[in-house]
Amino acid sequence: MFHRPSTLTEALELKSRLKDKGVFLAGGTDLVVGVAKGRLAVEHWIDLSGVPGLSYVREEREELAIGPLATHAMLERSAFAPALAQAARTVGGPAIRNRGTIAGNLGTASPAGDVSVALLALDATLTLVRSQGSRAVPIRDFFVGPGKTRIAPDEMIQEVRIRRPADSAFLKLGKRQSVAIALVSAAAVRQSDGRVAIALGSVAPVPLRAAQTEAHLAIAGLAPDAIREAAGLVSAEVKPIDDHRASADYRRALSGVLVRRLLEQLAAASSNHESAAPV
Amino acid sequence: MIGSTPEATGQAERSWTLSFTVNGQRHELAIHPERTLLEVLREDLHLTGTKGACLEGECGSCIVLVDGVPQNSCLILAPQMEGREVVTIEGLADGTVLDPVQRAFVDNGAVQCGFCTPGVVLSTKALLATNPHPTYDEVRRGLEGNICRCTGYMKVLGAAMAAASAEGPGVADASPEDRPRP
Numbered sequence: 001m002f003h004r005p006s007t008l009t010e011a012l013e014l015k016s017r018l019k020d021k022g023v024f025l026a027g028g029t030d031l032v033v034g035v036a037k038g039r040l041a042v043e044h045w046i047d048l049s050g051v052p053g054l055s056y057v058r059e060e061r062e063e064l065a066i067g068p069l070a071t072h073a074m075l076e077r078s079a080f081a082p083a084l085a086q087a088a089r090t091v092g093g094p095a096i097r098n099r100g101t102i103a104g105n106l107g108t109a110s111p112a113g114d115v116s117v118a119l120l121a122l123d124a125t126l127t128l129v130r131s132q133g134s135r136a137v138p139i140r141d142f143f144v145g146p147g148k149t150r151i152a153p154d155e156m157i158q159e160v161r162i163r164r165p166a167d168s169a170f171l172k173l174g175k176r177q178s179v180a181i182a183l184v185s186a187a188a189v190r191q192s193d194g195r196v197a198i199a200l201g202s203v204a205p206v207p208l209r210a211a212q213t214e215a216h217l218a219i220a221g222l223a224p225d226a227i228r229e230a231a232g233l234v235s236a237e238v239k240p241i242d243d244h245r246a247s248a249d250y251r252r253a254l255s256g257v258l259v260r261r262l263l264e265q266l267a268a269a270s271s272n273h274e275s276a277a278p279v
Numbered sequence: 280m281i282g283s284t285p286e287a288t289g290q291a292e293r294s295w296t297l298s299f300t301v302n303g304q305r306h307e308l309a310i311h312p313e314r315t316l317l318e319v320l321r322e323d324l325h326l327t328g329t330k331g332a333c334l335e336g337e338c339g340s341c342i343v344l345v346d347g348v349p350q351n352s353c354l355i356l357a358p359q360m361e362g363r364e365v366v367t368i369e370g371l372a373d374g375t376v377l378d379p380v381q382r383a384f385v386d387n388g389a390v391q392c393g394f395c396t397p398g399v400v401l402s403t404k405a406l407l408a409t410n411p412h413p414t415y416d417e418v419r420r421g422l423e424g425n426i427c428r429c430t431g432y433m434k435v436l437g438a439a440m441a442a443a444s445a446e447g448p449g450v451a452d453a454s455p456e457d458r459p460r461p
């Protein structure tokens with residue numbers, strides 16, 4: 001059955017009636033492929049394309065509010081948090097970025113979800129809504145396993161919010177430059193209080209925060225020695241597997257290289273910033 | 280249904296009414312709601328210029344413009360196009376006058392088997408609409424979602440660059456020999 005609600009209320013009522021049998025359809029870049037390839041069967045589609053007001057990227061002072069149907073193309077154009085724009089920029093090709101959405105990337109919960117990795121480093125807050133009300137979930141608690149999240153069977157992602165970072169960056173290495181799933185991806189964020197957050201993709205069953213490496217940086221800062229040590233730590237901290245794309249060892253090595261490059265970028269930007277400041 | 284032939288589904292359950300615009304013309308169609316835009320364009324509207332190859336978003340041969348931006352029609356369920364404006368490769372030429380992008384592809388020998396060409400031309404068209412004077416690198420990035428098995432891309436990229444510098448309207452297709460070669 002295909003349902004095309006024209007209001008949010010109607011969409012949520014359908015979902016609370018159908019529960020797991022009802023599947024929200026956003027851009028369809030994961031769902032339609034899954035069905036076409038026979039990996040998944042959908043009993044009830046709940047298409048969100050007829051619900052107005054779900055596609056926005058809005059700066060509200062020091063926060064960015066993102067609607068669930070905001071596309072990668074829209075995220076790519078936002079200068080609010082470079083890591084988010086850079087991550088969105090690496091998703092598929094332009095036509096995929098014009099369809100794929102932020103909520104779809106989170107909902108798919110792939111360990112390789114590029115935008116999900118950037119949002120994890122940015123400590124995004126997700127608003128999950130159902131007919132009876134809404135709740136805020138920190139992204140750290142959101143991913144449970146490949147394809148598994150904390151969204152209840154009657155809930156949908158209503159909004160994603162991030163705070164403005166002092167600086168941030170994202171890097172990904174795939175088998176080629178374009179339309180390639182990440183062998184490893186990584187995002188680093190320097191918050192305004194100086195704290196550095198690091199998240200990686202394709203190195204664990206879910207997008208991973210590198211907590212030990214972050215703890216090291218909190219003490220050691222971004223001096224060249226500290227960055228070298230962080231690269232070593234992150235290689236030990238990730239939990240990749242061997243698959244047809246790359247070996248676990250290669251992914252460990254890559255994790256260290258990407259994190260080192262990201263931290264060097266953040267360090268260079270912050271020292272430029274300091275030397276540019278009036279004395 | 281997604282990926283299956285109209286015979287397989289019998290299109291029996293044409294339970295959905297879709298109203299949308301294709302190449303400037305309004306259509307109201309009775310369809311099975313789980314058909315893709317690609318299937319509806321080709322099988323219901325007989326617009327077979329749009330090609331299907333991978334059916335998983337990887338190759339770009341099914342790209343059409345939806346409200347002016349390129350999207351993979353193999354990933355769109357047709358009911359999602361309610362009220363939208365779709366442009367397919369058939370919508371570019373004005374009678375026998377080719378669109379400047381099509382003209383540039385012909386003139387630059389950028390077409391071999393032609394299977395990827397509709398998607399590549401529409402991606403180029405969309406790129407030039409937002410960025411009329413792209414750099415070579417911007418053209419490469421604009422076409423990164425289009426795979427071509429034949430040309431090795433150099434002619435394609437050359438044609439797209441030529442289209443960007445082409446000025447004025449398309450030229451009548453009647454006697455392409457008369458056209459100056461770049």
Ligand SMILES: Cc1cc2nc3c(=O)[nH]c(=O)nc-3n(C[C@H](O)[C@H](O)[C@H](O)COP(=O)(O)OP(=O)(O)OC[C@H]3O[C@@H](n4cnc5c(N)ncnc54)[C@H](O)[C@@H]3O)c2cc1C
Pocket residue numbers: 023024025026027028029030031032033068090091092093096099100101102103104105106107108112113114115151155156157158179180181182335336337
């Ligand atoms: C050729 C190709 C290349 C790709 N390359 C990349 C890449 O490089 N990096 C990358 O990260 N991804 C990539 N993807 C995957 C995909 O494009 C993204 O994950 C995309 O963000 C999914 O969004 P969507 O709107 O298309 O989701 P859909 O397919 O519509 O939905 C995906 C899942 O999210 C759920 N969902 C959607 N909206 C909501 C909501 N509001 N609330 C709750 N659940 C919701 C759906 O029910 C479904 O389970 C690629 C896909 C293709 C086809």
Ligand code: FES
Pocket residue numbers: 330331332333334335336337338339340341342351352353354
């Ligand atoms: S057929 Fe749609 S991208 Fe290949």
Ligand code: FES
Pocket residue numbers: 389390391392393394395396426427428429430
């Ligand atoms: S010309 Fe044959 S695929 Fe491009």
